[in-house]
Amino acid sequence: MQPLRLTRELVERVVQAAGDISPAPFPAGRRPATDADYDAAVRQIMAGAPSVNEVWVFAYGSLIWNPAFDFAERQMALLNGWHRSFCLGWDRWFRGSAQKPGLMLALDRGGRCKGVAFKLPPSDVEANLATLVRREIQIIPHAFPARWVNIRSETGPVRAVTFVIDRTSSAYVKGLSRDEVADVLACAVGRLGSMAEYLYSTVEQLEALGLHDSSLWQLQHMVAERIENASP
Numbered sequence: 001m002q003p004l005r006l007t008r009e010l011v012e013r014v015v016q017a018a019g020d021i022s023p024a025p026f027p028a029g030r031r032p033a034t035d036a037d038y039d040a041a042v043r044q045i046m047a048g049a050p051s052v053n054e055v056w057v058f059a060y061g062s063l064i065w066n067p068a069f070d071f072a073e074r075q076m077a078l079l080n081g082w083h084r085s086f087c088l089g090w091d092r093w094f095r096g097s098a099q100k101p102g103l104m105l106a107l108d109r110g111g112r113c114k115g116v117a118f119k120l121p122p123s124d125v126e127a128n129l130a131t132l133v134r135r136e137i138q139i140i141p142h143a144f145p146a147r148w149v150n151i152r153s154e155t156g157p158v159r160a161v162t163f164v165i166d167r168t169s170s171a172y173v174k175g176l177s178r179d180e181v182a183d184v185l186a187c188a189v190g191r192l193g194s195m196a197e198y199l200y201s202t203v204e205q206l207e208a209l210g211l212h213d214s215s216l217w218q219l220q221h222m223v224a225e226r227i228e229n230a231s232p
Helices: 008-018 035-047 122-136 178-185 195-208 214-230
Strands: 056-059 073-091 102-119 146-153 156-163
Touching (some): 008 214, 035 146, 056 146, 073 178, 073 214, 102 178, 178 195, 178 214, 195 214
Parallel strands (some): 056 156
Antiparallel strands (some): 056 102, 073 102, 146 156
């Protein structure tokens, strides 16, 4: 595994430089998700499941290194037709603030994505889906809804649920250059941590699993360079 230029020490510099973090209020037309929203999301996912005993989750970002649900099996997997993209914005509540909003990963159309497929325990599918949606769905309307997709796992084709960007959402950010994305990731910090930490953990885990993502690899190099140049 090739060492990352972005390190935990550099990530810590971003947090220290941020000082006090004040999350922004929710904008008009958006609100925190409720128990009713979570229950509806689980029902919708289960309605599309190929089998109640065969529910797989395709992870492409933080779910890889922090799944937050139980699983019976884990396999490397490939999703065609979608790619990782820092296109979910602008985050002013979780890893960004009113002063320095962040950009989160979502799946956007086109390309391909290597990730991890988790099979939920057949005896406890709905409970683990409830944990998953509470983790992923924080704000309503939801900008990256659950979707069933076809993936290729180590043992063959599998139907899996994942989360993809809604291109009609006001939270869909497009047209940014890689430099502009790196500028955001190098400084945004929120109550859950920094965007630099999010990037670092994702790339580190992908590399450890042998799932090299050339775009994220270049981004971590660019973000590290910006943090180094900003430090006294």
